[in-house]
Amino acid sequence: ILALYPFFLLVGLLTGGLVDALWLQRTRSTEEQLQQVNQFNMMQFELGVAREIILRLLPQDRPHNKNWAFEWVLKPQEAIGGDFVQFYEDGEAIGCVIADVTGHGVPAALLVGSLHELVLRFGHLEPHQALEGINRGVCASTPDGISVSMVLLKLYPDGDVLFDNA
DSSP states (O other): OTTTHHHHHHHHHHHHHHHHHHHHHHHHHHHHHHHHHHHHHHHHHHHHHHHHHHHHHSOSSOOOBTTBOOOOOOOOSSSSOOEEEEEEEETTEEEEEEEEESSOSHHHHHHHHHHHHHHHHHTTSOHHHHHHHHHHHHHHHOOTTOOEEEEEEEEOTTSOEEEEEO
């Protein structure tokens, strides 16, 4: 029995060490999984905040005009996306911009935020001039491969419409 003691001691140390190694691996794996879950939850929270910001950029009220009725539905493919509609007053006309940014998700939503500001800056111009200014702003702040399809309309109380698209 004494001759077997070193063998059992060696097996015990090896087994204990193996169990400790397995426990450390399981702990490390659990910690990594917890970290990944926390990162995922943070991303979901941030996407929710970004979605709220984008939704607040969209018109909350429909413009009132006896000759024009306005309705729209926004259903982004992702939590946030690149769909955009904006109304603004321009003298007696109602300006309306409808746009779609290529792709979807966060990059498209970021560009929607820029579009909102660009429309405010250039929307008072004639449609073709406004789109030229908006296009310059988009090109200056957007990487290659992302584009915007847009129509800008000016709706007048007498029923006349001026528009341009890009």
